[in-house]
Amino acid sequence: MKGLVFTELLEMAEAAVGEEVVDEVLDGLELETGGAYSSVGSYPCSELFAIVGALSEKTGMSGEALQVAFGHWMFDRFVVGYPAFFESKRSALEMLDAIEGEVHVEVRKLYPDAELPRFETEWLGEDALQMDYRSPRPLMAFCRGLVEACVKHFEQPMDIEEHASEQVEGHGARFVIRRAA
Template sequence: MKGIIFTEFLSLVEDQWDEDMVDDIIDACELPSGGAYTSVGTYNHTEIVNLVIALSEKSGVPVPQLLNIYGKHLFGRLAHHYPHFIDQSLSLLEFLEGVERYIHVEVKKLYPDAELPSFETKRLGPNKLEMIYRSSRHLDDVCHGLMEGSMEYFKAKGTITREPLEDGTKFIIDLTE
């Protein structure tokens, strides 16, 4: 897993709690990296799992809620660092439709070893999109948070519902514009 996932998670912990919490969760885990991450490094995804579990135990916030919060935070940070990936889209649904065919293609150019989730999209109407998320890491709650963050970014109103599938998760984004 790319280091930016780790550095942004620790940034969220510092912002929402404090530096001591960052140290506490790193100390609570036996991390092969020692908790020293660079945004371009590659680390085992079990390290982020351990950090999230440690944060949940220390903060009392359930893991799914933490992952959702993190997804929203991550979208905001990615939008700040990589606005060209987002600003070319005229709407939320157009942006979400382009994740697989544009953003992930560009990420793979920069990081050929990145293991990215896959997304299949289908328009169900002018304001409704079905998005199938598949990942061996099963970070559905992070994905949901990323979608919520993208809704906020595009100032879109609506709902996101999700349904587990045998090999992924189906999200339905239904805008009320």
């Protein structure tokens, strides 16, 4: 997992609970990296889950709620860092439909070692998109946060359904994003 994900998670946590508390959390974990991440490096995903687990214990927020909040945070960072992707889209549905075939394709070019999920999308008419998430990593709630933030960004009300999906290997979820009536 790219260091960027770690540095952003720690920045979000510092903004919420302060640097001292975050340092305490990191000190309490036995991390191979010692909790020092460079945004261009790559680190084991297990460390991300360990940090989320420890932050969850410290703050009383569930791991799932933390992942959702982190999805919102990360989306806002992406909008600032890579505005061109967003400016060319007319709606959240168009944006979400372009993640697999456009956005993450560029991410792979920039970072050949990126560990990305797979998305399969299907339009259910003009006003709804079905988006199947699949990953070796259980980041469904992070994905939900990104999807929610994307809907918020385009300022058109949408309903978001999330369904668990059984996978033979790895983790999955089906999101249906529908323009609100």
